[in-house]
Each structure stands twice: as structure tokens, then as C-alpha cells.
Amino acid sequence: MEKLVIVPTYNERENITPLLDRLFGLPFELHVLVVDDGSPDGTATIVQERQKLEPRLHLLQRPGKMGLGSAYRDGFRYALDHGAEYIFEMDADFSHDPDAIGSFLDAIQDADIVLGSRYIQGVTVVNWPLSRLILSYSANVYSRLITGLPLADATGGFKCFRRRALEGIRLDRVKSEGYGFQIEMSFRCWKRGFRIKEIPILFVDRRAGVSKMSRRIIWEAAGMVWHLRWLDLTGRLE
Numbered sequence: 001m002e003k004l005v006i007v008p009t010y011n012e013r014e015n016i017t018p019l020l021d022r023l024f025g026l027p028f029e030l031h032v033l034v035v036d037d038g039s040p041d042g043t044a045t046i047v048q049e050r051q052k053l054e055p056r057l058h059l060l061q062r063p064g065k066m067g068l069g070s071a072y073r074d075g076f077r078y079a080l081d082h083g084a085e086y087i088f089e090m091d092a093d094f095s096h097d098p099d100a101i102g103s104f105l106d107a108i109q110d111a112d113i114v115l116g117s118r119y120i121q122g123v124t125v126v127n128w129p130l131s132r133l134i135l136s137y138s139a140n141v142y143s144r145l146i147t148g149l150p151l152a153d154a155t156g157g158f159k160c161f162r163r164r165a166l167e168g169i170r171l172d173r174v175k176s177e178g179y180g181f182q183i184e185m186s187f188r189c190w191k192r193g194f195r196i197k198e199i200p201i202l203f204v205d206r207r208a209g210v211s212k213m214s215r216r217i218i219w220e221a222a223g224m225v226w227h228l229r230w231l232d233l234t235g236r237l238e
């Protein structure tokens with residue numbers, strides 16, 4: 001497998017089938033890994049049914065909701081073990097447009113990591129409540145101030161990594177779960193000297209299912225940026 005799209009799911013029954021249709025309908029060959037945390041709505045069963053017809057579909061099942069960050073960490077290990085060269089992060093809820101994957105692949109030709117950014121061509125977010133937009137935008141200003149990470153959108157979750165970037169950082173040291181996870185991954189890659197490129201994406205709020213955003217996730221990210229700065233200052237960021 002050369003290109004692998006990792007899709008973490010928790011209760012995404014309405015979204016998963018149309019999403020897989022779109023991904024497997026793209027004009028190039030890619031594999032999809034769904035990392036499901038025992039969704040009570042049966043998301044994993046739908047994926048298993050589809051696996052019978054689709055050899056490019058992979059499933060990692062975890063016993064319970066263990067967080068987005070650890071879902072991706074397990075997904076990244078799977079990707080590295082299976083020889084993937086381009087590894088994507090993507091939400092299951094259609095906030096990330098599958099048709100944008102081609103532009104990530106173009107952009108990564110001269111980068112190690114490509115980030116889908118909501119804030120480099122004005123604000124390209126549709127249907128979010130203003131409060132959620134302000135939270136996300138401020139989180140980015142805050143994280144840039146504390147960590148120095150030169151990105152317009154460090155909390156976004158539509159990304160592509162080259163294999164060597166994931167191999168180049170200590171995945172077992174990455175601890176955060178929510179938005180903090182996105183910042184932490186980019187920060188560690190940036191400090192390792194990997195080239196990060198942002199491309200504009202249009203982010204549309206989910207059309208089905210519910211968000212798993214929580215207050216805990218916000219506090220985790222708020223503390224994580226200080227933690228990263230501290231590790232870096234004391235030379236302990238490996």
C-alpha cells in the first residue's frame with residue numbers, strides 16, 4: 001500500500017458508508033484504515049461487511065473509546081508496519097472533503113507534512129457556530145504564541161505525513177488526545193526539521209452524527225502547548 005487514509009471513528013454509522021464510497025471512488029488507488037473504538041452504533045460491523053468486497057479496506061478495533069490521539073498512534077504504527085509511504089489523517093464526518101486528497105498528494109511532493117488549513121485564505125469554515133469558530137481561531141493564536149510553531153491552523157485534523165516524518169519522531173512519546181494531539185504531532189515534526197506545508201481547505205461542519213469535542217479536550221490542549229515548550233527548552237523533546 002502506498003497511500004493510506006486513517007479514519008478514526010466513534011459512532012459514525014451514518015457517515016462511514018458514503019465516506020468509503022467517496023474515498024474508493026477517487027481516481028487513484030488508496031487504502032483506508034478505520035480505527036473504531038467499539039462504537040455502540042455498530043460502525044465497525046458496517047466496515048466488516050464492506051471488507052468482504054473491498055480488499056483495500058482495513059479495520060482496527062479497540063475495545064472502548066480511548067481517544068483520537070491514541071487511535072491515530074495505533075493507526076500510524078499499522079501504516080508503518082504495512083509499508084505505507086503517504087499517510088493521511090481524516091475525520092469521518094465529511095468536515096474534510098475526500099476530493100481534496102489529490103491536492104495533498106501534489107503538495108507533499110516538496111514537503112514532509114501537508115496540513116489542510118482553515119485559516120490561510122481568510123477563514124474557510126462553513127456552518128460552525130460562531131462560538132466554535134472563535135474557540136478554534138483563538139486556540140491557534142495561543143498555540144502559535146506559546147510554541148512558536150509557524151502555522152495558521154495547528155489544530156486541524158486533515159493531514160498527510162510522509163513515512164519518514166512518522167519514523168523520525170518518537171510516536172511513543174506523543175501523549176495528547178484531542179486538539180493537543182494535532183499540535184503535538186506538528187510541533188515534534190517541525191522541531192525535527194521536517195518541512196511542513198499548509199494548503200487551504202474548506203471545512204464544513206458535520207452533517208450527521210454528533211461531535212465528540214469536550215471541555216477536557218480544550219484543557220488538555222491548553223496545557224499541552226506549555227508542556228511542549230518546556231520539553232523543548234530543557235532539551236528533552238525527543
Ligand SMILES: Nc1nc2c(ncn2[C@@H]2O[C@H](COP(=O)(O)OP(=O)(O)O)[C@@H](O)[C@H]2O)c(=O)[nH]1
Binds near residue numbers: 210213
Ligand atoms: N476511534 C476514535 N475516534 C474518535 C474518538 N473521538 C473522536 N473520534 C473521531 O474523530 C473524528 C473527529 O471527531 P469529531 O467528533 O468530529 O470532532 P470535531 O470535528 O472536533 O467536533 C470523527 O471521525 C470521530 O468519529 C475516539 O475517542 N476514538
Ligand SMILES: [Mg+2]
Binds near residue numbers: 091093206211
Ligand atoms: Mg467533526
